Amino acid sequence: MLTFLLSAAGVLLLTGVAWALGFREAPRLSQCRALAEACQIPGFRPIAAEIAADGRSARVTGAAGDAAVILPVGDRFIARRLPEGAAAAHDAIDLGEPFLHRVRLGP
Amino acid sequence: MTLPDPVQLAVPVFVGLVLLEMVAVRLRRRGAYEWHDAGASLALGLGSTVAGALVAAPVAGIASFVFQFRLFEVPFAWWAFLAAFVLDDLAYYVFHRTAHRVRWFWASHVVHHSSQHYNLTTALRQTWTGFFSLSFLFRLPLFLIGFPPAMVVFVAGLNLVYQFWIHTEQIGRMPRWFEAVMNTPSHHRVHHATNPCYLDRNYAGVFIVWDRLFGTFAPERADEPCRYGIVRNLPTFNPLWAAIHEWVAIGRDVLAARSLRALAGFTLGPPGWRPGDRSMTSDGIRAAWAARAREQA
Ligand SMILES: [Zn+2]
Numbered sequence A: 001m002l003t004f005l006l007s008a009a010g011v012l013l014l015t016g017v018a019w020a021l022g023f024r025e026a027p028r029l030s031q032c033r034a035l036a037e038a039c040q041i042p043g044f045r046p047i048a049a050e051i052a053a054d055g056r057s058a059r060v061t062g063a064a065g066d067a068a069v070i071l072p073v074g075d076r077f078i079a080r081r082l083p084e085g086a087a088a089a090h091d092a093i094d095l096g097e098p099f100l101h102r103v104r105l106g107p
Numbered sequence B: 001m002t003l004p005d006p007v008q009l010a011v012p013v014f015v016g017l018v019l020l021e022m023v024a025v026r027l028r029r030r031g032a033y034e035w036h037d038a039g040a041s042l043a044l045g046l047g048s049t050v051a052g053a054l055v056a057a058p059v060a061g062i063a064s065f066v067f068q069f070r071l072f073e074v075p076f077a078w079w080a081f082l083a084a085f086v087l088d089d090l091a092y093y094v095f096h097r098t099a100h101r102v103r104w105f106w107a108s109h110v111v112h113h114s115s116q117h118y119n120l121t122t123a124l125r126q127t128w129t130g131f132f133s134l135s136f137l138f139r140l141p142l143f144l145i146g147f148p149p150a151m152v153v154f155v156a157g158l159n160l161v162y163q164f165w166i167h168t169e170q171i172g173r174m175p176r177w178f179e180a181v182m183n184t185p186s187h188h189r190v191h192h193a194t195n196p197c198y199l200d201r202n203y204a205g206v207f208i209v210w211d212r213l214f215g216t217f218a219p220e221r222a223d224e225p226c227r228y229g230i231v232r233n234l235p236t237f238n239p240l241w242a243a244i245h246e247w248v249a250i251g252r253d254v255l256a257a258r259s260l261r262a263l264a265g266f267t268l269g270p271p272g273w274r275p276g277d278r279s280m281t282s283d284g285i286r287a288a289w290a291a292r293a294r295e296q297a
């Protein structure tokens, strides 16, 4: 138990050091970066990206008339294909997976 | 014979090197850390030690049971430790390759790949569900040969300790002779990358010779910077979700399976397998990338 508590303290300490050293960036998406992120979806060919006002997420249109979203996770991004019908939605989008049931693009 | 636990002995060194690497990333502007990501990796490391302790007794029981049927009497001699270390690393290669090619084992291993960062904390991002996935099966041949369980546990610990230092972007290339024989930061960066040309390459633990021998080696290329993570990166830093998300996905797919073939594909097929569609498997992704490269040439 003591070993566990010491280890847990070590985890908190190292995480705190990472925070204190400033490893908490939140980069903004450029057109180029948004398209590159969307390229990571197998079979998706991005042609245009619409960046949200805060620069932290984007909606990307594909060559096949499909669409994807780019969402922030810390200092990195994830890309997800939009379910059919969701492309036109303006409020919260349900991407059908845990942690992504009520996705909003922009602030 | 009682042997020390190499991992436990190495923990203070791990902590020191993580701190050193964080400072190096800041000063050299090479490599990256993110505090949520580092916290999640460290929490996963801590959780894996708890999970390991919980299943230590059944694993020891299975090892002792299999050891009864050993073919040889292997003594606690220096050459036996050396042979155990090399053969255990071969067993690790077979396990690791299977863990990337069979979704059942991938569900347990994916957690190690679930960070989009590559630093020393990534090394500690270890599975919580290894026992459940039956990954201990891959080490049983060593007990059957006759290597005592304590010796195998010891060399397996050394193997894990070796793999810690290779999770870094602070080291470019090691000397040529070293890169030829040993697993290195450069080789293992390729293993953690999702670039199609790097997918499912460099499964080695300690000796990269296994990959060179069995045709799974790919060198790191200067013109192809590694993108770390998994094909479908996680939307959260929640360690519990990182540890179990692929099991949840397997459960969902199995419940939706409409045939025995689909059931087998969803559990024992490659990660990303779907009935009649291989576009999301690493082979499919690699094939699409190669076709596109030919198109553009
Ligand atoms: Zn792996």
Ligand SMILES: [Zn+2]
Pocket (backbone or CB within 6 Å): B112, B123, B167, B188, B192
């Ligand atoms: Zn690794």
